[in-house]
Amino acid sequence: MSENTQKLWGGRFTGETDPLMHLYNASLPYDYKLYKADLEGTKVYTEGLAQLGLITKEELVKIHEGLLQVEKEWDNNSFIKMPNDEDIHTANERRLGEIIGTKISGKVHTGRSRNDQCVTDLRIYCREYLSDKLLKNLETLINVLINRAEEEIEFIMPGYTHLQRAQPIRWSHWLSSYATYFLEDYKRLVQLKERLNKSPLGAGALAGHPYGIDREYLAEKLGFDSVIGNSLVAVSDRDFVVEILFWSTLFMNHISRFAEDLIIYSTAEFGFIKLSDAYSTGSSLMPQKKNADSLELLRGKSGRVFGNLSGLLMSLKGIPSTYNKDMQEDKEPLFDCLTTVEHSILIATGVISTLTVQSDKMAAALTMDMLATDLADYLVRKGVPFRETHHISGECVALAEKEGLSGIDKITMEQYKQIDNRFEKDVYETFNFEQSVERRDATGGTARSAIIKQLNSIKHDLV
Numbered sequence: 400m401s402e403n404t405q406k407l408w409g410g411r412f413t414g415e416t417d418p419l420m421h422l423y424n425a426s427l428p429y430d431y432k433l434y435k436a437d438l439e440g441t442k443v444y445t446e447g448l449a450q451l452g453l454i455t456k457e458e459l460v461k462i463h464e465g466l467l468q469v470e471k472e473w474d475n476n477s478f479i480k481m482p483n484d485e486d487i488h489t490a491n492e493r494r495l496g497e498i499i500g501t502k503i504s505g506k507v508h509t510g511r512s513r514n515d516q517c518v519t520d521l522r523i524y525c526r527e528y529l530s531d532k533l534l535k536n537l538e539t540l541i542n543v544l545i546n547r548a549e550e551e552i553e554f555i556m557p558g559y560t561h562l563q564r565a566q567p568i569r570w571s572h573w574l575s576s577y578a579t580y581f582l583e584d585y586k587r588l589v590q591l592k593e594r595l596n597k598s599p600l601g602a603g604a605l606a607g608h609p610y611g612i613d614r615e616y617l618a619e620k621l622g623f624d625s626v627i628g629n630s631l632v633a634v635s636d637r638d639f640v641v642e643i644l645f646w647s648t649l650f651m652n653h654i655s656r657f658a659e660d661l662i663i664y665s666t667a668e669f670g671f672i673k674l675s676d677a678y679s680t681g682s683s684l685m686p687q688k689k690n691a692d693s694l695e696l697l698r699g700k701s702g703r704v705f706g707n708l709s710g711l712l713m714s715l716k717g718i719p720s721t722y723n724k725d726m727q728e729d730k731e732p733l734f735d736c737l738t739t740v741e742h743s744i745l746i747a748t749g750v751i752s753t754l755t756v757q758s759d760k761m762a763a764a765l766t767m768d769m770l771a772t773d774l775a776d777y778l779v780r781k782g783v784p785f786r787e788t789h790h791i792s793g794e795c796v797a798l799a800e801k802e803g804l805s806g807i808d809k810i811t812m813e814q815y816k817q818i819d820n821r822f823e824k825d826v827y828e829t830f831n832f833e834q835s836v837e838r839r840d841a842t843g844g845t846a847r848s849a850i851i852k853q854l855n856s857i858k859h860d861l862v
């Protein structure tokens with residue numbers, strides 16, 4: 400038997416496949432990950448064939464037993480790959496034939512194509528991965544942020560715009576901001592999962608099923624919510640893969656900014672937080688170094704995920720209807736992205752649950768100029784229009800700077816009166832960071848009550 404007659408599609412070929420072409424074409428090195436989904440798909444598909452009388456009840460039992468055996472071999476790492484196993488679909492069918500005989504196994508592919516088969520497997524695989532790995536871990540990350548925010552609500556630190564000290568905020572407010580981003584990511588992922596959970600099985604190579612298989616039955620048995628209503632679309636739609644990559648890119652963007660904040664906060668210059676040893680590494684040259692590698696990798700890997708998205712979009716662009724081999728290029732970026740995102744969530748969770756907050760350093764970084772807006776608000780409360788108070792407060796800051804004072808709280812009453820005689824003794828009560836944050840109690844603000852409200856709302860949305 401020549402090499403080609405053993406190939407699944409070998410019938411019409413007479414020449415040998417170029418050895419490099421064989422490697423170039425093969426997807427088993429990575430699509431073996433789909434083995435469970437593939438076997439499950441075949442199990443249900445053959446039930447559909449049995450309903451049509453295309454295989455007997457006895458044959459179906461044999462097929463199912465054989466599939467179970469193949470699954471066991473994959474599970475315990477004893478599946479032996481053969482040189483002509485082009486992809487997971489051909490490998491599983493070849494092995495099934497060895498176990499139950501090709502007379503029966505030769506029937507399982509009746510009316511099915513690898514075109515509907517491979518994308519059915521991929522949808523099942525993605526669905527499970529999103530639920531078991533991404534959504535579950537993301538929920539834990541959000542809960543860790545919430546717990547920390549609840550426990551450390553006392554700590555006040557500078558809030559920044561343009562990376563310049565702006566106004567005091569609670570550390571919990573910062574934690575809650577990322578919990579809010581990640582909650583939106585969580586919700587988006589749930590919606591995405593719903594969109595992808597549609598069945599392509601039974602669409603055939605492209606034109607539909609020649610024996611009238613019950614596609615709705617197949618879909619239901621495989622846990623899909625519905626069937627894809629057009630067979631051409633069923634075999635060639637990879638939008639769900641693009642969406643996962645897009646989702647991942649956006650999520651990694653959030654993770655990257657989260658990591659960048661923590662990198663800044665962990666420098667000696669800031670010192671707001673200390674990373675635990677578990678998520679830091681040393682330098683091979685400088686003994687004193689403790690580097691925030693975990694955070695730098697979270698930031699760096701966002702580029703890799705975006706690369707996966709742009710790469711796949713380029714591969715898909717301009718390919719004609721319907722299945723074309725270009726589509727096999729969906730798997731490597733997808734698998735790489737799923738693992739990267741899963742690990743990034745776990746690392747981010749580890750980092751945030753083990754870091755130490757140095758609240759004294761946070762407090763020491765609070766400076767009186769950060770209360771200049773509060774000073775303007777002081778006069779607003781006395782009836783002065785904000786545009787005017789903004790200007791007056793600016794003059795106070797300038798005076799303190801000119802006089803070399805440590806802050807606007809050191810300006811004397813006399814000097815205040817000179818700038819504006821509506822200033823009174825109670826102006827000094829403004830210079831209190833706790834009071835400043837507590838004033839911002841409208842929804843979304845940095846007051847204790849406002850933060851607790853945010854955290855409760857996130858918790859509510861998560862369940």
Ligand code: ARG
Nearest residue numbers: 426430486513514517726727
């Ligand atoms: N390994 C292929 C993929 O993942 C399976 C589909 C092959 N279909 C075909 N007509 N050659 O895309």
